[in-house]
Amino acid sequence: MEDDAFPLVVTERPRLGLCVLARVPFAVGEVLDRFCGEVGPELRQHSLQVRPGLHISGTRFIGYLSHGCDPNCRLDMARFELVAQRDIAAGDLLTIDYAATEDVLFRQFACTCDVDACRRWVTGRSEAVDAEGRRVLGHGPAPKHG
């Protein structure tokens, strides 16, 4: 199937790695993608949590969405839909809040999304900040500052 048939595209960007862009505009509330994949108990790098203990992987797009603390999309895990949180222009990077669906992340990471509400360190919603995160956030054992 031609990739041109899809309104979304997976691409690779410096710093972000694999990410997803809109090819066409979407209005707030519109469904960008109805996804399917393999649902199972395994937490993988590009899997997303459907409900506690159950993860979907092998999706065409949603496994590659970037995290944003103020994202332009959200996942509806009951309907398996990716929904626009606000108006999206063609070419926009699509983001979701990883903590909105994930209890535990495959890997916690530093966020540089630059919104006022940026959490700076992203975890799943039910896990504690790890040692690296505590360093990034300035808690716990401090790294040497030059």
Ligand SMILES: [Zn+2]
């Ligand atoms: Zn952020």
